[in-house]
Amino acid sequence: MANENSGLHTAKRNKKDEFYTQISDIENELRHYRKLLQGKVVYCNCDDPYVSAFFEYFTKNFEFFGLKKLITTCYKNQRMDLFSQNDADQAIKLEYEGGAPHSLPTPTDIGVTILEGDGDFRSQECIEILKEADVVVTNPPFSLFTEYVAQLAEYDKKFIIVGHQNAITYKGVFPLIKGNRMWLGYGFKRNMAHFITPHYEDTASDTDHQEGKIRVSGVVWYTNLDHNKRHEEMILVQRYHGNEGEYPTYDNYNAIEVSRTQNIPMDYHGAMGVPITFLTKYNPEQYEIIGATESEGAGFSSGLWHPESGVAQAAVNGKRVYKRIFIRNRNPIAPEA
Numbered sequence: 001m002a003n004e005n006s007g008l009h010t011a012k013r014n015k016k017d018e019f020y021t022q023i024s025d026i027e028n029e030l031r032h033y034r035k036l037l038q039g040k041v042v043y044c045n046c047d048d049p050y051v052s053a054f055f056e057y058f059t060k061n062f063e064f065f066g067l068k069k070l071i072t073t074c075y076k077n078q079r080m081d082l083f084s085q086n087d088a089d090q091a092i093k094l095e096y097e098g099g100a101p102h103s104l105p106t107p108t109d110i111g112v113t114i115l116e117g118d119g120d121f122r123s124q125e126c127i128e129i130l131k132e133a134d135v136v137v138t139n140p141p142f143s144l145f146t147e148y149v150a151q152l153a154e155y156d157k158k159f160i161i162v163g164h165q166n167a168i169t170y171k172g173v174f175p176l177i178k179g180n181r182m183w184l185g186y187g188f189k190r191n192m193a194h195f196i197t198p199h200y201e202d203t204a205s206d207t208d209h210q211e212g213k214i215r216v217s218g219v220v221w222y223t224n225l226d227h228n229k230r231h232e233e234m235i236l237v238q239r240y241h242g243n244e245g246e247y248p249t250y251d252n253y254n255a256i257e258v259s260r261t262q263n264i265p266m267d268y269h270g271a272m273g274v275p276i277t278f279l280t281k282y283n284p285e286q287y288e289i290i291g292a293t294e295s296e297g298a299g300f301s302s303g304l305w306h307p308e309s310g311v312a313q314a315a316v317n318g319k320r321v322y323k324r325i326f327i328r329n330r331n332p333i334a335p336e337a
């Protein structure tokens with residue numbers, strides 16, 4: 001029974017992971033990293049070249065980026081009958097070093113090889129390819145996101161990957177964000193994306209509904225490649241006038257509540273709690289990330305928490321607020337006299 005159940009869970013999880021990134025979304029993000037990809041070996045390790053728009057994008061733009069090599073491998077279960085032209089039970093690998101006779105080579109033109117194992121990104125076979133790669137670019141399975149990121153960190157790889165914004169405060173992810181070893185990319189329009197999938201019924205409202213696609217909100221790009229947006233200074237317009245009104249002090253943290261990123265007061269010198277979406281505007285020269293609430297991980301608040309309160313989620317006048325991260329302005333202006 002236990003086995004049957006775990007089989008069911010795996011099936012459910014696999015199904016949940018089966019949605020495909022649109023080439024337009026890849027184009028919108030990747031164009032910002034052109035210089036940084038020059039001469040690099042790019043590895044897409046969750047990508048069936050017969051299905052993945054990452055493969056299409058990088059072969060089409062191989063010369064534009066001046067890539068050294070493109071490698072894609074895919075998990076055997078990724079090969080969907082609906083799209084796949086090959087045997088769905090086999091994991092495959094494709095290597096491309098440019099020079100195709102036309103600008104849109106297919107996997108068959110380039111040639112694929114069969115992997116020995118199942119193509120799991122954690123398999124030794126795929127780790128050996130990872131070691132050879134300079135930059136990993138893909139949309140990995142959301143259900144394995146923490147493990148996925150841990151592996152990239154372990155092998156000290158550069159990456160540009162799709163994930164959900166909720167992962168920001170995952171135990172295995174937040175320390176990297178706090179330590180400026182991982183940050184958000186340019187992102188999707190309105191922080192949401194449509195992914196191609198035959199498995200789901202899209203419940204999005206009429207205007208957002210797109211046939212054969214599912215709308216997922218809270219989707220972001222994570223990277224550790226530098227980009228211009230990360231150095232744009234956020235213009236602040238509000239001032240702090242004591243903790244009575246707009247910026248109450250938390251009941252259980254030594255910090256003030258700033259419920260909207262755009263309202264960060266320009267003259268506050270101490271710790272501020274902000275929503276996780278603050279990261280879309282985060283510039284490390286302007287702000288320091290101090291931590292997050294203890295509800296996200298023990299010790300995450302870097303001592304701002306009052307443990308005697310017994311409440312880990314940030315609260316204002318007894319009312320709990322949603323996930324918060326704590327930041328400090330590195331260059332606040334002087335408070336009003």
Ligand SMILES: C[S@@+](CC[C@H](N)C(=O)[O-])C[C@H]1O[C@@H](n2cnc3c(N)ncnc32)[C@H](O)[C@@H]1O
Nearest residue numbers: 017019020021046075077078120121139140141
């Ligand atoms: C969110 S989908 C994205 C697919 C593709 N990268 C794209 O962006 O269109 C994640 C893919 O990872 C595959 N996958 C799941 N577990 C995996 C594993 N352990 N190793 C490699 N790929 C895996 C899934 O089959 C799924 O196709």
